[in-house]
Amino acid sequence: MGVRVEAKNGLTVCHVDGEIDINSSPQIKKSFDKLISQKTPKLVINLSKVTYVDSSGLATLVEILKNMKSYGGRMRLACMSSKVKSLFEITKLEKLFEIMVDEESAVATF
Amino acid sequence: MTRSDQLAYLKNSGSGEVEKKDIKFRSESRVIREASSMILDYLKPFGLDESGAFEIKLCVEEAVRNAIVHGNKSDPARQVKLGYWIEDGVVNIEIEDEGSGFKPELVKDPTKDENLTRNSGRGVYLIKKLMDKVEYIGPGNKVRMTKRIK
Numbered sequence: 546m547g548v549r550v551e552a553k554n555g556l557t558v559c560h561v562d563g564e565i566d567i568n569s570s571p572q573i574k575k576s577f578d579k580l581i582s583q584k585t586p587k588l589v590i591n592l593s594k595v596t597y598v599d600s601s602g603l604a605t606l607v608e609i610l611k612n613m614k615s616y617g618g619r620m621r622l623a624c625m626s627s628k629v630k631s632l633f634e635i636t637k638l639e640k641l642f643e644i645m646v647d648e649e650s651a652v653a654t655f
Numbered sequence: 656m657t658r659s660d661q662l663a664y665l666k667n668s669g670s671g672e673v674e675k676k677d678i679k680f681r682s683e684s685r686v687i688r689e690a691s692s693m694i695l696d697y698l699k700p701f702g703l704d705e706s707g708a709f710e711i712k713l714c715v716e717e718a719v720r721n722a723i724v725h726g727n728k729s730d731p732a733r734q735v736k737l738g739y740w741i742e743d744g745v746v747n748i749e750i751e752d753e754g755s756g757f758k759p760e761l762v763k764d765p766t767k768d769e770n771l772t773r774n775s776g777r778g779v780y781l782i783k784k785l786m787d788k789v790e791y792i793g794p795g796n797k798v799r800m801t802k803r804i805k
Binding site: 568599600601603607611628632635636637 | 706720768
């Protein structure tokens, strides 16, 4: 599991790869805590290289979203595989998150 | 593997009974992945597709995690029992902990608007949605879930 952060068109894009599960969630949360402490205003999380998410991973993404909203930040998820996206549909978390098909549109329309 | 090979694989030394695998684990987080890997390896010869593998992996890991964390209170001395077998194209998985059980009907629906940001009940909900049938047995410390292999 890894998180790579880049600045793009005045906003922050994070590329996560691997699995977001009970084992990797603490490390992922730590990676995003830094961005949250800096009050990053707009964040796109590119999930194209995420192969698996469990309920701990979903909870971690919810926590990141809640923390960003607490200071008025906004966050988008982009490039989910169909399997990962199906979990957001089943759990209705698609209502909570801004989910974009690709990174380009997520960045361009933010 | 041909169909006849599959049937031969399923039969247990001529007894006519479907072979059931039974394993006991200590309540340690590393066994979550071990359990799902064992079941996916077992199912490999049956042509499990990628989507089915993803769903079974997720449900096994959610159930084992619940058994360790909620059932056995993360006490490594307490065991988690895992049983699995395939019969007539359906995989059966049982996971049992040494806890006092729980009532699944008391788990709040995580998809309701007021619960969307709560982080409890989502694992149980995913299991219910992704498996074909889910039963909680006895006081609720044992779950049996089944899914047809495509």
